[in-house]
Amino acid sequence: MKYSALKGIQDILPPDIHIWQKVEFTALEIFRKYGFQEIRLPIIESTDIFIRSIGETTDIVEKEMYTFPDKAGRSITMRPEGTAPAVRCYVEHHLYNLPSPQKFFYSGPMFRYERPQKGRFRQFYQIGVEAFGVSHSSMDAEIISMLRNLLEGIGLKEVNFEINSIGCDKCRPDYRNALLNFFKSRLSDFCPDCQRRYELNPLRILDCKVERCIELRQGAPLVTDHLCSECREHFDELIFRLQTLKIPYTLNPNLVRGLDYYTRTAFEVTSEHLGAQKAVAAGGRYDKLVEEFGGPQTPAIGFAIGMERIVTLLKETWTEDHPAPKVFIATLGKEAEIEGFKIAEDLRAKGLWVEPNYGGASLKSQLRKADRIDAEFAFIIGENELKAGKVQWKNLKKSEQGEVEIKNILTLLT
RNA sequence: GUGGGCGUAGCUCAAGGGCAGAGCACUGGACUGUGGCUCCAGUGGUUGCGGGUUCGAGCCCCGUCGCCCACCCCA
Incomplete structure (x- = not known):
């Protein structure tokens, strides 16, 4: 690295x-x-x-x-x-x-x-x-x-x-003195850290995790009593x-x-x-x-x-799902890809998260990607769909598929 | 600053001093324009780095760097 x-x-x-x-x-x-x-x-x-x-x-x-x-x-x-x-x-x-x-x-x-x-x-x-x-x-x-x-x-x-x-x-000064008095006689039994704390910040002795120190500080004056x-x-x-x-x-x-x-x-x-x-x-x-x-x-x-x-x-x-796209647009051929890119922009303008396919790949790998990124829908646009002014839609969660006219896409999604 | 544990593929981890591997992930294929499941194949490594011991080191020894955990201290 x-x-x-x-x-x-x-x-x-x-x-x-x-x-x-x-x-x-x-x-x-x-x-x-x-x-x-x-x-x-x-x-x-x-x-x-x-x-x-x-x-x-x-x-x-x-x-x-x-x-x-x-x-x-x-x-x-x-x-x-x-x-x-x-x-x-x-x-x-x-x-x-x-x-x-x-x-x-x-x-x-x-x-x-x-x-x-x-x-x-x-x-x-x-x-x-x-x-x-x-x-x-x-x-x-x-x-x-x-x-x-x-x-x-x-x-x-x-x-x-x-x-x-x-x-x-x-x-606090009174309390500090009371603490110092309490610890003074048995100071040498405390851990080295506590002996240092005695000089620097005696209140911290109350916080020590060493077993022996915890025992030794039993009965120490309490701040709330002072x-x-x-x-x-x-x-x-x-x-x-x-x-x-x-x-x-x-x-x-x-x-x-x-x-x-x-x-x-x-x-x-x-x-x-x-x-x-x-x-x-x-x-x-x-x-x-x-x-x-x-x-x-x-x-x-x-x-x-x-x-x-x-x-x-x-x-x-944590049980919340990670955020995922609403639609992945899979396309075949350059013209379809451009049409898909346009559809993506239109749907984004309506507030939806849409992923295009960024160029070409086999339909199989495009759908695999749609699945992997957890998209709810995949759209498929090829030559046939272009001619008909439609897209194939696929609900990846429910394994349902159908056809919809491009102008009606939004009603499918909402 | 002090003490302990651990460093092998992108991730999780194997490998008795003797050919560096598996699962997952990724890419492709089986399936010419249909994801997941399955099967097959492929990509991917100076075993953190440097030195030493040895015929031979991922493994043993020394050093070093990094990460993790704890102490100190603090959210």
């Missing part, structure tokens, strides 16, 4: 593309009902918007970004996620002057230089939504409900909604709303977020039908980020859907 796509970067072909389009179309329809409007964001941005927002010490920033200097020496990064560009856009265009809330969605590729594995690629697609300007938990409940409706709308079953609150900059009264109230209200809407959820006090900008509500949708990378969507609040980007104090919340993972799940149960 002389050339192939880069590691972790893949082509998306039919028939997969039909599943992608179904997800995108459904999302469009559902977002419209919730007043989320599309924005199109650049794929490359100034590097610092990601460093500032995602966090300097995260793996994404430290080793996973596609960063390069442009011709003028400016540091450019291919977006590893969508929230930072969305916030940059919101602030840059002073969208906070428009009536609040402002609700947006976007979709497109993200880039992270990681080792590929199941459900993880270097170029991967997300649909993201962001809602700016509402701190009340009714907004949290709304977007979680919207996400559920979307997943239901595309026919995704057996997913778990996990939610948590990770507090705000008022209460929330300040405002965060507590916000979280309780969200849970109440979810119950009102009968949205099934699991409280997971060990659910943490990898990106630094999150506050309060954190949630994740997972599936057991994927590999280790089982999150199909995730999101949360980021009430401080707009300010950090130089905008006014503006609460916000959003989530992102991992397209490849959704498509993987949908493929398991």
